[in-house]
Structure formats: structure tokens, C-alpha cells
Amino acid sequence: MRPTRRGVGVLVVALAAVAMGARYGQAGLNAVAGPLLVALLAAAVQVRLAGTPTVERDPPRRGFPDDRRQVELTVEGSGIATLTDRLPEGVAGTASARRSLPTTVTYDLTYERRGEHRLGPVDVVLTDVLGLVRRSATVEAVDDVLVYPPVYRMGGPDAFARTLAPEPEDRQAFDRLREYVPGDSLRDVHWKSSAKRDELTRQGVRRPPERRRGPRRRRGDAGHRRRDGGGRRDGGDGGPRQRHRRRTGRPRRDRPPLDSATPTGPDSSRCSP
Template sequence: MTLRPTVRGVGVAVVAGGAIGMASAAGPRALNAIAAPALVALLAGAVQIILADVPDVDRSAPAAGFAGERRTVTLDVAGSGVARLTDRLPGGVAAVSPAVKATLPATVSYEVELRSRGEWTLGPPEIVMTDVLGLFVRTATPEATTTALVYPDVYDLRGDDAFAGLFTHGTSNDRQAFDSIREYAPGDPLRDVHWKSSAKREADELVVKQFVAEETTEEFHVVASAAPGHADAMASGAASVALLGLQAGLSVAVTCPAGEVQPGRGDAHRRHVLELLARTEAGDVRKQARERADAAVTADGDGVIVTVGDQEHALDVEPERRRTAVADGGDRR
């Protein structure tokens, strides 16, 4: 902790010093009228700030998210007096709101914007305490840190035939369980046309039957590796392919330099995949994992390549294709 006078405190000290000098020439009455109150104020301010409790901070991690999203950071600060709190932030997270000022004890919060993929340490905070007269400040830096997790960018591959076709085997239709009807689309088999409903429409308007999609038990293994400096691209490619597989109903496993997530489905599994890929660095994976993989994602200076069998597909990572696959699988709003 450090204790120092404020600009106001220096001013009061100068006035007190000047009054003492004047008192030596004009008599002790000048000392009583000006110097004494100034000296009392300085003493009272110093004693108050010195005796103030050392702040204790309790905090929790903000929810993980995608680059561009905002999160609220909350800290419970013990202690006494008036204080200004400024959190130390890494490059992957930026403060939206300025430093927070409060009377302790207090619960304070501020907003941050998630900037880039990774696991980032927030804190420790710097707490600047002030006495009630604003003459002295005391700075404390309690050991209170937490982490903010930023997911990799996810790209929409649903309109890319090269990738969407990988997962057509992930679901099957139970042709005994009729679900609904919809408009005919090129490629629909004629056996699925609902002729009775089509007859009630105009001559060139057909509708087809839709059947209940059954989820298969198939597993889909994704492995990812990257040359140094290309971890972000690798993580984005692996996340994009893995989430497309999850949307297709497959049980998806992911292996990358940071570790692996076993096959699974559902919202919690989706988060586990994103969390792993948020933390990974560049590197390679074990040979055994690569041999059992259904899709291998590789990132280097030539871009991101997804290899399935003996076929290679270049991943289009243009910004307009980016989307955030939130926990429920939806797009960013």
C-alpha cells in the first residue's frame, strides 16, 4: 500500500505553511485563524486514511462468450471510506465503462467487451481510497483475479455443400412417422409428394411429406492441429465443423493440442467443445487420435484445410460468414 497527498492536500499544506510564516511576522492570531484549521484537517485526513480497513475483494468469473459480446464484471469490495476501483485487463478484453467509484463496503460492477479468443486473466484491481476531505489517497492492490473465456469464431458451413454433405448420414427419417408437409424443393423424391394436398393448389405447386427425423448413434471425431501463429484459425475451423456435426445429431468428439472432449451431444457438450477450443494453442495431436478421426482440421500459412478421407476442403473464413454458435445453437442477435 502507498499513501500520498492529493493536489488538494498539497494545497492545504502550502496554505498552512504560509500561515505559519505569516504568524511569525503578524503574531500568533494569524496562526490560530488559518494555520490551525489547515493542520487539523491534514492530521484528520491522514489518520482516517491510515486507519481505513485494507480492502478485501471477492469476485467471480464472467460468463464465457464470443468476440464482440459484452459481459458484466462484478466485485464485492470490503473496507471503509471512499474508493475508486480500476481493474487491470489483458489485451483480449477491453473495458467499456470507466473506473468505478463507491463508498466501501460495496458491490461494484462494470462492463467489458470480449475482443479475441483465449482465456484471459482479469485483475488484480487497483483500489485508490480517499479520506472524506480528499486530502490523501491510499492505493491498494489486493490479490484478486479471475478469468474471462472467449470462444473461437464460428463460421456458418450450412450453405457449403462440401461440408454440409459430410453430415447427411447423421440423421435418418422414420418413414412411418409422418410429421408435416412443406413446399416441394428440387431434389425431393416424387414418392414424398403429398398428392392430395397438392391437388388443392395451383397446377405447378407441389407439397411433400416430411417425416420425423431420428437421431443416429453415430460418432464423429474431429482432430485439429496448427502451425505456430495459427491457433486461432485452427480453433475456428474445428469449432465450425464440430458444431455443424452436433446440429446434424451426431455424437461429436474433438481432439486438439490442448486435450480432448469425448463424444457427446447437447448444450453442455457444445459448451465443453467451445471451452476446449478457446484454450488451445498451436501444435499437433497424437497419431492415434489422427488415425481414428473422421475430419482433420489443419491451419497454417496456406489457410484452414479440412480433410475427410482422401478429400481436402478449404474452409472459407470470410468475416461475413462468421456467426456465434451460442449455447443453444442459435446465431448471434
């Protein structure tokens, strides 16, 4: 608590009157100094007994940049107070008023930047009726307000229809970025680059090279191999029997199995059953 500029002036006049009356023997100057000193004492007592007021804020609704909202402060207390609501960067408004308590303060708030912003606390400066003494206090009345990102027009209903329509291109591969033009498909917007540059950026999709396809073979072609019931492949060289017959001119005879062969020679009688 300290005197205001007006209070300092009143105090100087009162002390000067007392000093001049004592020096020059003018007792009538005490009649001037006495009421001034009493006024200062009464002002200090009034501000002291007023206490710290209570503040309640009606938080504004969410919005977008350049939107305007109204903030209402309900202040309970006594005396005369100058109220100043602290505003962060990203919102703007005239949040200061001098009122007699209790009162309700209303001011306009303009959203400037996206994000979550905190309003408050509220600085209160209490003064007496004559404005001779002041006392400062801070009321912890804090509220958060959310500002959405700006909205851009991205095209008419055709752009939305192209977004839902299937596209054969590979959406994962792109080779360049360029500025978004109204009417482009929403699928081509590169959201990470757009957030870094604060502007919409479109990705150019890389088209895969066309593949050259040769003539397809039919089942009836000579080069197509197919197994038949005898194990022969059409259009091939055939099995080992046919290759043997083409080389020698006679059919190939299969060898008998070892267990069915009849032994010959001098030891044949030993091996026979």
C-alpha cells in the first residue's frame, strides 16, 4: 500500500502548512494541515479494510483466427478498483477498466493465432474514494481458450468426389512438391510439408513405367509342353525310350531287377534256391 500522486501532493501540502505555522507562529495553518492528514489516514484505513476482491471469468467459446468473442468478469468486493486481465500473445483486446466494486466488466477479445491460449491472471489496483492511497493485488483467475487453425477453401464438390473415388496410381511414391491449387484432389495434399510451410502443398505422384508385354502362347502351340497319360511332354524330346530308339533304330529293353536275375557260370548252382 502506498500513496498515489494525489496523495503525495496532499501530504506535501499538509507538512508544509505545519512547518510554516510552527516557524512563523501562524496557528491558522493547522486548520489546513489537519483535514489533509485526516483524509490520508481515512484513505489508508479504507483500502486496508477493503481486502482483496474475487474475480470470476466467463470463458469465451472456441473459434478460428479473426473471430471475436466477448469475455465477462464478475468482481466482488468494495472500493474502487482498476482491473486488468492479462492476455497472451495470439489474442488481442482492451482488457482494462476502472469500476466501483462490486461490478461486472465486459470486453471484446479477438483471436489472432491458432493454439491454446491462457487468459489471466487479473491484476487489481484498489484505491479509496478520494484516490489518495492505492494497493495492488493479483487474483489467480485463469482460463484456457482454444483457437482452431485457419480454414482454406480446397475446391468445390468435385474435389471431394475425386477424394472418395478410387485411383489406380501408387499414392506412396512421389517425386516433387508444389503449391496446392483449388480443384486438386485432397489425396495429393502433403500434410506434413503443409504444416511446416503454413501453406497447402501438393505432392506430385510418380507414375510407374509401362510394361511391354510379348505375345501370349496358346495351349496348341508347339513350344508349349504338356504331360499326357504316358508321361510324354508335347513339343519335347520325349522320354529315354524314344531317344534310344531314334539313335539306334530299335526299341530299348529295360534291365530286369537284381532279385529276379538268373545267375550263370560255374557258381550258379550255389546261388540257386
